[in-house]
Amino acid sequence: MQLNHLSLTNFRNFARLDIDLPRRAVLLVGNNAQGKTSVLEAIYFLAAFTSFQTHADRQLVNFLAARNDNLTVARLVADYQRGKSKHRIEVRLILEPVGVLNGKRLRKEVLLDGVKRPLNEAIGHFNAVMFVPQMSAVIEGAPDDRRRYLNLALAQTIPGYAKSLSDYSQALSQRNALLKQLNERGGDPSQMTYWDEILTASGAQIILWRIQAIQELERFAARAHSNLTRGREVLRLAYDPAYDPLPNSEGQMGLKMDTPVDRSTLKLEEIRAGFMEQLRRLRNEEIARGVTTIGPHRDELRFLANGIDLGDYGSRGQVRTALLGLKMAEAEWMREKTGHQPVILLDEVMAELDGERRADLLQFLETTGQVFFTTTDLALFTPQFVQTAEVWKVQAGTVEKQA
Numbered sequence: 555m556q557l558n559h560l561s562l563t564n565f566r567n568f569a570r571l572d573i574d575l576p577r578r579a580v581l582l583v584g585n586n587a588q589g590k591t592s593v594l595e596a597i598y599f600l601a602a603f604t605s606f607q608t609h610a611d612r613q614l615v616n617f618l619a620a621r622n623d624n625l626t627v628a629r630l631v632a633d634y635q636r637g638k639s640k641h642r643i644e645v646r647l648i649l650e651p652v653g654v655l656n657g658k659r660l661r662k663e664v665l666l667d668g669v670k671r672p673l674n675e676a677i678g679h680f681n682a683v684m685f686v687p688q689m690s691a692v693i694e695g696a697p698d699d700r701r702r703y704l705n706l707a708l709a710q711t712i713p714g715y716a717k718s719l720s721d722y723s724q725a726l727s728q729r730n731a732l733l734k735q736l737n738e739r740g741g742d743p744s745q746m747t748y749w750d751e752i753l754t755a756s757g758a759q760i761i762l763w764r765i766q767a768i769q770e771l772e773r774f775a776a777r778a779h780s781n782l783t784r785g786r787e788v789l790r791l792a793y794d795p796a797y798d799p800l801p802n803s804e805g806q807m808g809l810k811m812d813t814p815v816d817r818s819t820l821k822l823e824e825i826r827a828g829f830m831e832q833l834r835r836l837r838n839e840e841i842a843r844g845v846t847t848i849g850p851h852r853d854e855l856r857f858l859a860n861g862i863d864l865g866d867y868g869s870r871g872q873v874r875t876a877l878l879g880l881k882m883a884e885a886e887w888m889r890e891k892t893g894h895q896p897v898i899l900l901d902e903v904m905a906e907l908d909g910e911r912r913a914d915l916l917q918f919l920e921t922t923g924q925v926f927f928t929t930t931d932l933a934l935f936t937p938q939f940v941q942t943a944e945v946w947k948v949q950a951g952t953v954e955k956q957a
């Protein structure tokens with residue numbers, strides 16, 4: 555994947571940006587609050603249709619334009635090459651007036667090669683991997699952070715994942731509404747069967763994809779992490795599904811935490827039937843609680859180093875190294891699955907790494923595709939690297955190529 559041209563209008567502090575991008579590494583240099591992170595955020599947005607920094611898309615729309623104009627459109631356009639073919643992906647964030655009380659609504663449109671497409675279908679055509687040190691929430695944060703991480707990586711990589719996810723979450727809210735209604739007003743519990751079927755159809759597919767993806771990611775992550783720790787630590791990614799299709803993994807708690815559970819032989823139909831059965835068994839309990847208690851929306855993913863859960867017991871350095879290993883793995887996995895190198899976006903990572911890890915990262919990046927770095931300090935890079943890279947100065951929402 556090669557991003558050839560990026561164009562932004564009314565995105566964050568960029569009223570307008572138009573840049574041609576080289577094949578080699580790009581270093582975005584500048585003081586704080588100039589717009590470096592925003593450039594990476596825009597590129598990532600063109601891959602994931604969401605920000606890694608905020609759930610609120612309207613925060614991305616230039617606020618001066620939003621204040622001055624009745625209707626504001628933030629526009630992001632990437633011209634890129636995927637294999638031999640050239641494409642254009644465009645996202646429009648349209649902030650438009652609704653009602654009478656100066657209310658505004660945000661609408662998101664995605665166009666692939668000029669044709670408007672549902673987000674679910676457009677995702678995965680342009681791929682990017684984003685790495686920010688603050689992403690350690692993926693390891694240390696709440697289960698929600700880990701699910702979001704997983705969903706974004708899988709949606710970009712597995713065709714159909716985003717669609718199944720949105721089917722699942724629609725079914726989930728309908729099912730929860732019915733559970734609540736049965737709880738509050740009573741009624742025939744067998745009405746649940748219909749929603750159980752819909753929920754488990756997409757749910758089982760998501761579980762199966764997660765089983766496979768986590769196993770594949772683990773393979774890459776374990777290798778990267780072993781290199782990063784000079785063989786001192788063994789990293790494991792443990793999938794902990796809220797509905798566990800493996801009949802006897804209940805006894806897992808008694809096992810050592812890092813004992814791998816192999817779910818790789820499970821078939822889709824097996825998972826679906828088991829999930830369905832378990833929902834039936836839980837029906838009365840779920841009606842009493844008014845909410846769906848099992849399924850992919852409650853899944854967990856744990857990171858273990860030498861058997862220790864890094865989310866609970868990892869040191870800052872261990873978490874940082876595991877995150878770096880995970881990001882390297884994500885890039886390699888994406889390439890293996892899609893056949894194309896994702897664009898790699900690294901926000902202020904050098905400052906957070908020690909000298910050895912910095913060298914490891916630069917070495918790794920020699921084997922990957924197009925890379926974008928941001929930094930306040932070029933001295934964090936070796937002079938040789940700065941020489942081979944293209945350096946761009948970012949200042950107050952403008953970008954200028956350095957001689």
Ligand SMILES: Nc1ncnc2c1ncn2[C@@H]1O[C@H](COP(=O)(O)OP(=O)(O)O)[C@@H](O)[C@H]1O
Pocket residue numbers: 565566567568584585586587588589590591592593612613614615616617618948
């Ligand atoms: N919606 C917006 N409209 C205009 N400016 C914004 C918006 N959101 C953030 N900014 C501003 O954009 C600037 C650039 O932020 P950022 O890209 O994080 O800078 P850097 O990474 O260079 O430190 C900040 O000054 C921030 O206040």
Ligand SMILES: [Mg+2]
Pocket residue numbers: 587590591592902928
């Ligand atoms: Mg920044």
